[in-house]
Amino acid sequence: MEITFKEVSYTYYPNTPYEKKALHNVSFHIPSGAFVVIVGATGSGKSTLLQHMNGLLQPSSGKVSIGDYQLPITSKKVSLKELRKRVGIAFQFPEHQLFDETVREDILFGPKNFGIPEKDMEHRLQEVIHLVGLDEELIERSPFELSGGQMRKVAIAGVLASKPDVLVLDEPTAGLDPISRVEMMELFSSLHRLENITTILVTHHMEDALKYADYMIVLSNGRIHSKGKPVDIFNNQDALKEVQLLLPESIDMFHKLNQTFDLNLSYRGQSPFDLAKEIISSLGEDSS
Amino acid sequence: MKSWLVIGQYLPGNSFIHRLDPRTKLIIIFSFVCVLFFANHWTGYLLFTTFTIVSIVLSKVSVPFLLKGITPVWFFIVLTFFLHILITKEGEILWELGWFQVYEAGLQRSIEISWRLLILVVFTSLLTLTTAPMEITDALESLLGPLKRWNLPIHELALMMSISLRFIPTLMDETERISKAQASRGVDLKSGTLKDRMYAFIPLLIPLFIGAFKRAEDLATAMEVRGYQGGEGRTKLRALQFSNLDIIAAIGYVIVLILFIYIRQ
Ligand SMILES: Nc1ncnc2c1ncn2[C@@H]1O[C@H](COP(=O)(O)OP(=O)(O)O)[C@@H](O)[C@H]1O
Numbered sequence: 046m047e048i049t050f051k052e053v054s055y056t057y058y059p060n061t062p063y064e065k066k067a068l069h070n071v072s073f074h075i076p077s078g079a080f081v082v083i084v085g086a087t088g089s090g091k092s093t094l095l096q097h098m099n100g101l102l103q104p105s106s107g108k109v110s111i112g113d114y115q116l117p118i119t120s121k122k123v124s125l126k127e128l129r130k131r132v133g134i135a136f137q138f139p140e141h142q143l144f145d146e147t148v149r150e151d152i153l154f155g156p157k158n159f160g161i162p163e164k165d166m167e168h169r170l171q172e173v174i175h176l177v178g179l180d181e182e183l184i185e186r187s188p189f190e191l192s193g194g195q196m197r198k199v200a201i202a203g204v205l206a207s208k209p210d211v212l213v214l215d216e217p218t219a220g221l222d223p224i225s226r227v228e229m230m231e232l233f234s235s236l237h238r239l240e241n242i243t244t245i246l247v248t249h250h251m252e253d254a255l256k257y258a259d260y261m262i263v264l265s266n267g268r269i270h271s272k273g274k275p276v277d278i279f280n281n282q283d284a285l286k287e288v289q290l291l292l293p294e295s296i297d298m299f300h301k302l303n304q305t306f307d308l309n310l311s312y313r314g315q316s317p318f319d320l321a322k323e324i325i326s327s328l329g330e331d332s333s
Numbered sequence: 334m335k336s337w338l339v340i341g342q343y344l345p346g347n348s349f350i351h352r353l354d355p356r357t358k359l360i361i362i363f364s365f366v367c368v369l370f371f372a373n374h375w376t377g378y379l380l381f382t383t384f385t386i387v388s389i390v391l392s393k394v395s396v397p398f399l400l401k402g403i404t405p406v407w408f409f410i411v412l413t414f415f416l417h418i419l420i421t422k423e424g425e426i427l428w429e430l431g432w433f434q435v436y437e438a439g440l441q442r443s444i445e446i447s448w449r450l451l452i453l454v455v456f457t458s459l460l461t462l463t464t465a466p467m468e469i470t471d472a473l474e475s476l477l478g479p480l481k482r483w484n485l486p487i488h489e490l491a492l493m494m495s496i497s498l499r500f501i502p503t504l505m506d507e508t509e510r511i512s513k514a515q516a517s518r519g520v521d522l523k524s525g526t527l528k529d530r531m532y533a534f535i536p537l538l539i540p541l542f543i544g545a546f547k548r549a550e551d552l553a554t555a556m557e558v559r560g561y562q563g564g565e566g567r568t569k570l571r572a573l574q575f576s577n578l579d580i581i582a583a584i585g586y587v588i589v590l591i592l593f594i595y596i597r598q
């Protein structure tokens with residue numbers, strides 16, 4: 046599904062002393078099937094933005110369209126349930142939403158609410174626990190007996206079980222150990238490639254942004270600071286510093302080597318391996 | 334913001350009322366609420382209304398905000414008004430519609446009672462709007478302190494109160510976060526039969542309880558680690574101190590009381 050934001054502003058608690066303008070005139074377009082990464086300092090409005098994508102929040106001004114859905118909703122007849130079935134959101138620390146007696150029940154909670162036929166349930170359950178890499182023995186256990194990492198997987202499986210067309214992920218790897226983090230990112234990446242799921246990811250890991258994003262949006266104080274391909278975003282180092290973000294380590298190192306040895310190389314989106322080769326060959330030219 | 338959230342919310346500020354010692358505010362408000370019930374003549378109501386308006390002005394709280402904050406209580410005020418009109422049957426009949434009659438004394442009593450209620454509510458919300466919850470707790474602990482002599486656990490009660498107050502906003506944030514997460518999984522609290530809706534609360538309540546227990550455990554550990562052992566010999570970071578402002582407030586209040594006694598005679 047396509048997602049378009051047109052001059053969207055959002056204010057929490059308008060007309061009270063607690064009024065807080067969290068988004069200012071945000072506009073962008075996400076084509077169907079894209080992998081978009083949203084970055085920005087804490088409090089820059091990332092989570093507020095994401096909550097517009099399944100109608101949890103409706104813009105105070107401006108328009109959001111998600112597929113055929115238009116926000117703000119003007120008619121009472123429009124059901125948000127259908128939208129929420131098609132746009133799956135995993136919030137920060139999604140394991141806090143677990144509540145059911147068994148892992149099975151919790152994973153199938155979403156599909157049940159969305160009216161998936163009973164006969165498909167078992168199949169879906171098997172599918173998602175294999176996707177996220179959960180042990181089959183765990184499905185009859187209480188989710189509260191599991192480790193933090195396993196709980197996170199259960200919660201993500203619960204979102205995937207409704208088979209959304211759009212997957213919205215708010216810092217899904219925060220607090221995971223390095224291996225689990227890589228596994229989880231690979232899972233999202235393969236879902237995106239194989240099932241053509243439109244993916245919107247909020248992350249503080251610039252390496253992940255560089256590796257997976259087709260397109261990046263940089264938020265700062267509720268405004269879009271910049272948007273574009275990762276190459277272009279990461280080539281503008283000064284702009285990134287302004288919004289308290291750092292370069293991915295590989296690019297940072299490349300820039301430093303470039304400066305130290307006066308190499309005059311440029312970053313055009315090469316892989317770390319190609320970067321290394323370029324550096325070596327131009328160092329070789331120098332010494333000869 | 335949903336208006337029910339505003340009632341009892343602290344609005345930081347630097348007005349005369351904000352800077353009063355919380356004990357002064359508590360004493361004045363509690364005694365004022367009692368005295369209010371001795372008003373029996375319109376002059377008394379006029380005096381108390383003036384006192385309330387002066388307090389609002391001194392607190393610099395915006396009047397629309399204050400009135401909006403007490404929206405939930407309007408219902409009770411209106412209800413009280415009509416109940417008194419219905420049950421009081423004294424004096425002349427002013428107005429009649431079938432079995433429904435409005436008596437002169439009934440009308441007078443309803444206006445008096447609901448006006449009293451309104452002053453009471455405005456005054457108490459002025460307290461919570463201008464006094465941080467922790468200040469109120471400290472003031473209560475200090476004022477009730479003498480009861481410790483009879484082995485009443487005043488310090489512990491105050492601690493429980495301040496911890497609960499401290500975690501109300503946290504719990505509300507948590508409630509919002511979890512209900513959004515469950516709404517994303519298709520929970521609908523707004524439609525369906527009553528039974529459906531009751532069931533829809535389970536996915537909200539269980540994570541809330543689990544979170545609260547976990548937080549309580551963490552807090553207990555953190556307090557123990559930092560050497561907390563109870564009230565005995567514990568000093569305060571923000572010691573309460575009366576200032577000249579409190580003397581001014583006390584004088585003002587006593588003048589109102591004297592005027593009131595004078596009016597009543
Ligand atoms: N439920 C809420 N009520 C009031 N203010 C909020 C709420 N959620 C977020 N905010 C405020 O909106 C701003 C953006 O927050 P958020 O979208 O959570 O940012 P991020 O996810 O980038 O950290 C912050 O200043 C935050 O304090």
Ligand SMILES: [Mg+2]
Binds near residue numbers: 091092137215
């Ligand atoms: Mg966030």
